[in-house]
Amino acid sequence: xxxxxxxxxxxxxxxxxxxxxxxxxxxxxxxxxxxxxxxxxxxxxxxxxxxxxxxxxxxxxxxxxxxxxxxxxxxxxxxxxxxxxxxxxxxxxxxxxxxxxxxxxxxxxxxxxxxxxxxxxxxxxxxxxxxxxxxxxxxxxxxxxxxxxxxxxxxxxxxxx
Amino acid sequence: xxxxxxxxxxxxxxxxxxxxxxxxxxxxxxxxxxxxxxxxxxxxxxxxxxxxxxxxxxxxxxxxxxxxxxxxxxxxxxxxxxxxxxxxxxxxxxxxxxxxxxxxxxxxxxxxxxxxxxxxxxxxxxxxxxxxxxxxxxxxxxxxxxxxxxxxxxxxxxxxx
DNA sequence: CCCGTACTGAGCCTGAGTCTCGATTGGGCT
DNA sequence: AGCCCAATCGAGACTCAGGCTCAGTACGGG
Numbered sequence: 001x002x003x004x005x006x007x008x009x010x011x012x013x014x015x016x017x018x019x020x021x022x023x024x025x026x027x028x029x030x031x032x033x034x035x036x037x038x039x040x041x042x043x044x045x046x047x048x049x050x051x052x053x054x055x056x057x058x059x060x061x062x063x064x065x066x067x068x069x070x071x072x073x074x075x076x077x078x079x080x081x082x083x084x085x086x087x088x089x090x091x092x093x094x095x096x097x098x099x100x101x102x103x104x105x106x107x108x109x110x111x112x113x114x115x116x117x118x119x120x121x122x123x124x125x126x127x128x129x130x131x132x133x134x135x136x137x138x139x140x141x142x143x144x145x146x147x148x149x150x151x152x153x154x155x156x157x158x159x160x161x
Numbered sequence: 162x163x164x165x166x167x168x169x170x171x172x173x174x175x176x177x178x179x180x181x182x183x184x185x186x187x188x189x190x191x192x193x194x195x196x197x198x199x200x201x202x203x204x205x206x207x208x209x210x211x212x213x214x215x216x217x218x219x220x221x222x223x224x225x226x227x228x229x230x231x232x233x234x235x236x237x238x239x240x241x242x243x244x245x246x247x248x249x250x251x252x253x254x255x256x257x258x259x260x261x262x263x264x265x266x267x268x269x270x271x272x273x274x275x276x277x278x279x280x281x282x283x284x285x286x287x288x289x290x291x292x293x294x295x296x297x298x299x300x301x302x303x304x305x306x307x308x309x310x311x312x313x314x315x316x317x318x319x320x321x322x
Numbered sequence: 323c324c325c326g327t328a329c330t331g332a333g334c335c336t337g338a339g340t341c342t343c344g345a346t347t348g349g350g351c352t
Numbered sequence: 353a354g355c356c357c358a359a360t361c362g363a364g365a366c367t368c369a370g371g372c373t374c375a376g377t378a379c380g381g382g
Binding site for chain 3 (some may be wrong): 019023051
Binding site (some may be wrong): 035119132137 | 254261270
């Protein structure tokens, strides 16, 4: 699951004057042992010997380094995920909660268009796609209109995105 | 700013068996009087005569109806915004915090691609784009490497999205 | 071996949002 | 015009995520 070895992370930290300490190493192991995404709370309870503040601090640090990334769940809650090296987006199954990555070159065109039309200098973005994974589709016998996440744009349609 | 009139909202509510009550009407006015986006807390303090629970309940209800939508700020915090009728995405200025909407047809192609490659049935999505608005760019004299939001993909690059 | 800096954990604090429950009200029906 | 009940309201306690402080610990270079 880990896209970055402990060694690489140690170097990443060192380059910025940080240290790869015991607690940090332990937290990384815990995160690798968790599923495709996890809440801060999951880490907290999976590593009770590490202090609360340390967990949050480490999570934030790893985020800065790009080792973990945030995932916006369908209801707007935040979760984390070990990040692959490359730039990517998230594809979430609204039924079983699975998360997987994907990337897309077509997105660049969208940003260029936006930039041209609005005059904004685009610097970053966040794209989360919600749907049903093949497994859930198979299990359910392909439903045509399941409950869609709230506050999130439906594909065909309406508002908000 | 409001894309939907009070009357239309009343009909929207009625159609689902809800009522357009005094507090709801008041909250809508307050929201229209606020900027391009607002936190739940802003509404709370701008409408002290309305109860806490009612504010949150109303916000949730309006979200269901599509009258307001969620905006994911660069750090992952949630804000709200009166939503235009059509499907849209958000463009946020990381400097002044301005939010504006945009839409893009090119995105559909991205979803089709994802669907074909992963087998997911895409149902919804969420796209937030972060950058600097023309005003801030002009004021700053076009800086080349400002602070970028955390935990969010940079355009050129690295990870997380 | 010493020292400074990075780091840690305990505990307290805040902010966001939820839940409960008795009181209130809107509005269709008569 | 008045009734009646479901929808709604507001106060306040509660939960949960996450941040902050601060005194103590642990590296790593000199």
